[in-house]
Amino acid sequence: MKIIVQKFGGTSVQSAETRQMAFRHIERATQEGYKVVVVVSAIGRFGDPYATDTLLELIGAKGTKLSNREQDMLLSVGETISCAVFTNMLKEAGIDAVGFSGGQAGIRTTSDHLNAKILEIDTKRLLKALEQVSVAVVAGFQGLDELGDITTLGRGGSDTSAAALGVALGADYVDIFTDVDGMMTADPRIVEHAKSLPRVSYNEVSNMAYQGAKVIHPRAVEIAMMAKIPMRIRSTYLDGEGTLVAALPHTDGHFDIKERLVTGIAHVTNLTQITVDTASADKQQEAFSLLADQGISLDFINIGVTSIAFTVPEEKTKKTADLLKAEGFLVEIKERCAKVSIVGAGITGVPGVTAKIVSALAKEHIKIFAVC
DSSP states (O other), X not given: OOEEEEEEOXXXXXXHHHHHHHHHHHHHHHHTTOEEEEEEOOSXXXXXXXXXXXXXXXXXXXXXXXXXXXXXXXXXXXXXXXXXXXXXXXXXXXXXXXXXXXXXXXXEEOSOTTSOOEEXXXXXXXXXXXXXXXXXXXXXXXXXXXXXXXXXXXXXXXXXXXXXXXXXXXXXXEEEEESSSSOBSSOTTTOTTOOBOSEEEHHHHHHHHHTTOOSSOHHHHHXXXXXXXXXXXXXXXXXXXXXEEESXXXXXXXXXXXXXXXXXXXXXXXXXXXXXXXXXXXXXXHHHHHHHHTTOOOEEEEEOSSEXXXXXXXXXXXXXXXXXXXXXXXXXEEEEEEEXXXXXXXXXXXXXXXXXXXXXXXXXXXXXXOOO
């Protein structure tokens, strides 16, 4: 059977109106002869009753007394509710559909609660259902571990669910529906003339995602890339094909890396750069180990002869600085920083790219604290 996986995020399922827009994409796929596996996120975003962050607030957020296993029991509910609501909508519209939790869909994971990894997907039940119905709706973001406990897959978990199901089912495509019309050359909320990209490589979109572009989770792209399953990043609200994510564009069977120098620009804001005086390699190792033991993730790391520098999210600034100072380290703090990343398959080996970047920033009187 021809199978397509379509994932709809929180904004795509947050109201009856947006769910109807999603329905049109599903209906069109069935009319084209596809069996459709729909993966849904929790309804809405923070503040909406069943959004993941809203559910977390019910138990005191990070101050909760629940274990990670018990938190997963709660956090998985948002997608389960969304699955039932979406399945009901399809049935009301006359579409043969059946709903599954992640575990019922055969998703088996590690026991790393709140950030589990998918180990395997047993597709027998899904495939048997698709022999009888046109659409199977699966709750994203969740699975079961070997003990039968509910697990969740961390941020971007529904994207990951969709990609993994697409690979396991041998889908023709995995469609990621969101509120923007595909991958853009930059954030259109900041860059007025940002353009849609009709096609990008797996590596390009993965790098864009890792560096701050939020339209798809990089783990999902990596899963699809390993099996060479094409992905499309599409708008729920429009009829276009969006951005195709596949192998590098090619001409006459040969890869063509000259089609564009820069694919896009991604950014992360609200960062703090911390510089630490370190007199030796031993002191550098001590500083890194101290922060690692406290679960503080570092980015944009630069290691010098007598110092190290890195960035942390602004909410981690005080904790990071206090830990280092308590161990006698001298630290310098630069707040309100941003990381800007230029991504492109054709950049390597081309002279003058850095000069253009530096000139553009200097023209706007923007200081550069580090280059990586």
